[in-house]
Amino acid sequence: MRILIAAAGSRGDVAPYTGLGAGLRAAGHDVTLATTDGFAPLVRAAGLEFRALPGNPAQGGGGGGDKRELMRAAAAFIGVLGQGFADAMADGTDLLLLSTTTAPLGWHLAEATGTPSLGVYLQPTAPTGDFPPVVTGSRSLGRLGNRLAGRFALRMTDRLYAPAVTALRERLGLPPASPSDTRRRQERADRPVLHGFSTALVPRPADWRPGLRVVGNWWPHHAVDERLPPELEDFLGAGPAPVLIGFGSMAAGEGDRLSGLTVRALRRAGLRGVLQSGSAGLAAEGDDVLTIGDVPHALLFPRLAAVVHHAGAGTSAAALRAGVPAVTVPVTADQPFWAGRLAAIGAADEPIPFRALTAERLADALDRVVRQGNYAEAAARGAEHMAGEDGAARTVEAVERITGG
Numbered sequence: 001m002r003i004l005i006a007a008a009g010s011r012g013d014v015a016p017y018t019g020l021g022a023g024l025r026a027a028g029h030d031v032t033l034a035t036t037d038g039f040a041p042l043v044r045a046a047g048l049e050f051r052a053l054p055g056n057p058a059q060g061g062g063g064g065g066d067k068r069e070l071m072r073a074a075a076a077f078i079g080v081l082g083q084g085f086a087d088a089m090a091d092g093t094d095l096l097l098l099s100t101t102t103a104p105l106g107w108h109l110a111e112a113t114g115t116p117s118l119g120v121y122l123q124p125t126a127p128t129g130d131f132p133p134v135v136t137g138s139r140s141l142g143r144l145g146n147r148l149a150g151r152f153a154l155r156m157t158d159r160l161y162a163p164a165v166t167a168l169r170e171r172l173g174l175p176p177a178s179p180s181d182t183r184r185r186q187e188r189a190d191r192p193v194l195h196g197f198s199t200a201l202v203p204r205p206a207d208w209r210p211g212l213r214v215v216g217n218w219w220p221h222h223a224v225d226e227r228l229p230p231e232l233e234d235f236l237g238a239g240p241a242p243v244l245i246g247f248g249s250m251a252a253g254e255g256d257r258l259s260g261l262t263v264r265a266l267r268r269a270g271l272r273g274v275l276q277s278g279s280a281g282l283a284a285e286g287d288d289v290l291t292i293g294d295v296p297h298a299l300l301f302p303r304l305a306a307v308v309h310h311a312g313a314g315t316s317a318a319a320l321r322a323g324v325p326a327v328t329v330p331v332t333a334d335q336p337f338w339a340g341r342l343a344a345i346g347a348a349d350e351p352i353p354f355r356a357l358t359a360e361r362l363a364d365a366l367d368r369v370v371r372q373g374n375y376a377e378a379a380a381r382g383a384e385h386m387a388g389e390d391g392a393a394r395t396v397e398a399v400e401r402i403t404g405g
Contacts, residue, residue, distance in 0.1 A: 015220035086109060094115070094403065192212075194215050222296040259284050276293070306324060310335055336353075
């Protein structure tokens with residue numbers, strides 16, 4: 001079967017689909033991953049065909065900008081993405097797998113071509129009484145309030161995609177239809193959506209419609225013979241387990257402030273540290289600190305005392321999978337949600353908002369999560385739960401059941 005996965009956004013929005021694609025390929029399917037140009041090496045390293053989507057997600061901003069600025073950047077990115085989305089699918093595609101970001105566009109491509117589609121989401125987007133919308137970062141509003149807020153969040157998403165959807169449907173020769181009309185048709189038909197996160201963090205809400213399933217994480221692909229860089233191996237072996245500090249694709253332009261702050265916090269807490277440069281450009285030198293670039297979380301995280309991170313969905317899951325406690329510093333979007341979920345199960349300290357981060361607060365939090373055993377115990381329970389999940393295998397089963405082969 002020829003499968004096209006369409007995903008767009010930051011690295012954390014794309015990398016999990018390399019693992020999902022590799023799982024589908026191992027099951028005998030021909031898999032293409034369509035995403036923006038910057039992730040072509042990531043896709044090809046997983047043995048998947050790459051197809052380009054337009055746009056540069058980095059222009060969406062990775063700092064702590066206000067929500068209006070982020071919404072404007074997201075709207076601009078979606079507009080560019082929509083302009084070339086119709087070119088992503090080659091003739092003969094048998095199945096479209098659509099991420100949270102691409103689904104509001106991909107539904108129309110599926111309609112125009114008659115190609116079956118399946119949602120493969122990294123975040124829970126359907127309204128529920130269990131929690132408020134993940135993108136709002138708000139506390140629970142009660143069951144009714146959470147559901148109402150969830151519906152409002154979907155309407156706001158519809159508005160964000162409306163110009164791109166209008167242009168895409170016109171290009172595809174489809175009659176006019178609003179994003180909200182299309183979404184409601186999907187819901188009435190109980191179109192399936194698979195969610196690639198763990199029930200250790202988000203149990204499936206009982207008030208979701210039947211077609212919404214939680215299958216477990218899709219882990220980013222890395223080669224079986226891949227190893228950590230020698231200098232990192234040497235550092236890990238030179239003393240007690242260190243703490244990793246990284247902000248992924250967040251905090252661009254904040255490198256100098258964050259580097260100084262984190263080194264002061266590590267030394268105040270009496271801990272060794274590994275700084276992952278990321279978009280912020282973290283960097284420091286010293287016998288007790290090492291700066292690194294991208295390395296597979298699956299290889300590094302189990303060897304750490306704790307992880308300080310921005311609480312992206314993928315990093316949050318990777319830390320829990322490794323059984324390592326966390327200090328979360330959420331910046332924007334769904335990050336406060338995942339930070340709250342880690343804290344709720346006891347695997348992380350209470351989140352420190354990005355703009356409230358100081359060396360003193362970070363040092364105090366690190367002292368707690370590293371030296372109080374309850375955090376590591378909770379993380380170990382989460383890791384044990386996740387070890388019983390296989391998101392890629394369950395997705396392969398669902399794909400073959402839906403398509404009859």
